[in-house]
Amino acid sequence: QVQLVESGGGLVQAGGSLRLSCAASGRTFSRYVMGWFRQAPGKEREIVAAISWSGARSDYADSVKGRFTISRDNAKNTVYLQMNSLKPEDTAVYSCAADGSHSIPVGTTTDYRYWGQGTQVTVSS
Numbered sequence: 001q002v003q004l005v006e007s008g009g010g011l012v013q014a015g016g017s018l019r020l021s022c023a024a025s026g027r028t029f030s031r032y033v034m035g036w037f038r039q040a041p042g043k044e045r046e047i048v049a050a051i052s053w054s055g056a057r058s059d060y061a062d063s064v065k066g067r068f069t070i071s072r073d074n075a076k077n078t079v080y081l082q083m084n085s086l087k088p089e090d091t092a093v094y095s096c097a098a099d100g101s102h103s104i105p106v107g108t109t110t111d112y113r114y115w116g117q118g119t120q121v122t123v124s125s
Contacts, residue, residue: 002026002098002114009094009119012086016123020081022096022116030054030074033099035112036081038092038121048094049081050105059105064090086123093118 008020020036035050049070051058058070069082079096097112099105 002029002032002100004096004098004114004116006094006096006116006119009121011122011124014086014088014123014125016086017082017084018086018121020083020094020096020119020121022079022081024077024079024098026077029077029098031100031103032114033102033105033107034070034072034079035097035099035105035107036070036079036094037097037109037112038090038094039118040089040092043092045095045109047109050099050107051079052104057104083121086121088123088125090121091123092121094121095119 003025036048039045049060051070055072067085072079095118096116098114099107099111
């Protein structure tokens, strides 16, 4: 079992940056694909980025490509989401999640079994 705790959310002006962190418990963190998701009020949850076991492969939603970067440090059991050039439409609750069914980020939302509680990101215009 994996427990996930996000941090780093907050209020930022458009064009600014934030770095989210997700700390995981458990000794098998390196065997989970990790993903960042977000959900804005009245909208469905969407995947933002995901990263493979080793960190060698990552995938991004088209809406964040070139602005967001996902990374992981398996020695620290932590996954990060660096968010640059933030836009008001990035406002959402961001959650990290773990997929134990794959080694590369090919899973769908239902493949992510473990979830954090989420952290609010608000981008003002």
